[in-house]
Amino acid sequence: MLINNMAKFEKKDLKKKSENVSDWYNDLVLKSELADYGPVKGTMIIRPYGYAIWENAQKILDGMFKSDGVQNAYFPLFIPYSLLEKEKEHVKGFAPELALVTVAGGEKLAEPLAIRPTSETIMYEMYSKWISSWRDLPLKINQWNNVVRWEKRTYLFLRTSEFLWQEGHCAHATHQESLDMVLKALDWYKTTYEDYYAMATVVGTKSESEKFAGADATYTVESLMPDGKALQACTSHDLGQNFSKPQNISFQDKEGKNEFVWQNSWGFSTRSIGGLILTHGDDNGLVLPPKLAPIKIVIIPIVRPEDGRQRHTYVNNIFESLATSVGYNNGFVTVKIDEREDISVGRKFNEWELKGIPVRVEIGQKEIDTETVTVVRRDNGEKEIISTKNNGEFIEKMSNLFQDVQKNLFKKSKNFLEENTHEVENYSEFKKIMETTRGFIKAFWCEDAECERKIKEETKASTRCLPLNSKEQKGKCVYCEKPAKHVWYFAQAY
Ligand SMILES: [Zn+2]
Secondary structure (H helix, E strand, O other): OOOOOOOOOOHHHOOOOOOOHHHHHHHHHHHOOOEEEOOOOOOEEEOHHHHHHHHHHHHHHHHHHHHOOOEEOOOOOEEEHHHHOOOHHHHHHHHHHOOEEEEEOOEEEEEEEEEOOOOHHHHHHHHHHHOOEHHHOOEEEEEEEEEEOOOOOOEOOOEOOEEEEEEEEEEEOOHHHHHHHHHHHHHHHHHHHHHHOOOOOEEEEOOHHHOOOOOOEEEEEEEEOOOOOEEEEEEEEEEEOOOOOOOOOEEEOOOOOEEEOEEEEEEEEOHHHHHHHHHHOEOOEOOOOOOOOOOOEEEEEOOOOOOOOOOOHHHHHHHHHHHHHOOOOOOOOOEEEOOOOOOOHHHHHHHHHHOOOOEEEEEOHHHHHHOEEEEEEOOOOOEEEEEOOOHHHHHHHHHHHHHHHHHHHHHHHHHHHHHOEEEOOOHHHHHHHHHOOOOEEEEEEOOOHHHHHHHHHHHOOEEEEEEOOOOOOOEEOOOOOOEEOEEEEEEOEO
16 A cells, blocks of 8 residues: 555666765655655655554564563653753753744743653653652653754754654662663664664763763664764663752652662664665665565566456465465564556566565466466565465465575674774774775774864764773773773764
8 A cells, every 4th residue: 555656766766875875865765755854944754654664663662662561651742941951961962952832822931841852851750759669669661752853954764853762761779770771771772673673783882972961871772884884773871860869759768768769761763764774775775674674575466367357366375375374573464466557567676676675576477387486585686486386385485585584684784884893003094994984993992082072073983882891901092092991983973
């Protein structure tokens, strides 16, 4: 149903990824009908095909959250400005990109209302009312919503003034419990990226200057895009007691002592779809991993219907067999059959390639006569003839094929990340890489903010993260040559 009105598409029209990644990206997002520009500068419209990808991501993550007892809820879009101001670093960090409502119902408001850039303050206002005893803990709430952070330049999915995400917010009795939750969320995100989005990642902590406004520590999942720039793919924050103290979220512990709760928040957004497109797409269009693709198989009959109206029996049998049996990821498989008669087969191939459908099944007279199908993989274009004589074996083959495609996409992404991660010894090497190939740079850094700022100013590369479980070493800062304890990841970022 998604594609019925697809505009006539010519393959040669699509810009080339190999020539200019960012031109290709914008062109592809529009032509594959994932999204469009909104009437307000900086906003985007997520079209049904793009939204279907997001819905699949939601299903995957929501299942993980709920299995851990995180519950979904909904909090208001408007936040009184005074609430935002309760945590000083938080309001300072978000002020430049806030959208405020000052007039409503025809009257000037006594206090401006912020359109949520994130929901810490408004949620914790309620947490302070709901939490009073150790029995109320842990409190684990997530919401699926939209947030607004004003942007002047739009980059579809990657940077828009309004975007969709989930934000999980938990309150715990101890710092250790809260930290465990921060890392658990981070692990859900890493799994989602690697096992479903088929994107390789680097996971670690942010530097002081790159962390979330109001957090003690920010943990991040970073991925490397084909133009050698890093994408901060999602984050998980250890908020310590930074919000619970000013917002007075306290509880009586088992000994009857009053304590402030320990908190964390974590978010995963539609930005992930931008990463997905950039990572896997090619000169012919999108390439979607089977586990995330809204349409996993397209069947293209190259035979006329038997009696002029009804679908050929053989084609129909294959369709039924695939639609009911290819149980992949709890069976939310979608099989599309393209029976349009006014469009050539070649054009159909091009259109479905543009849409990134993982597997194409062709059925012509030869296939009917030999009880086979011709299967073409989107990820590498390989063709295979598969027998359908034994339905069980046919379905097993198709299922294996999906797993191969999924694995191959991840492998490609992992190889790319590894090949484009450079260990450098000195600053001139650092600069040379950032001027040419870019990619991740691993280098000793003294953890001084001034060094970090200068590196960014001179090379546009920022610290991306200190990988989890990094061992302390003895080294020299790549910039100032003072003693440094850790090797950090640097990159230019989206
Ligand atoms: Zn330094």
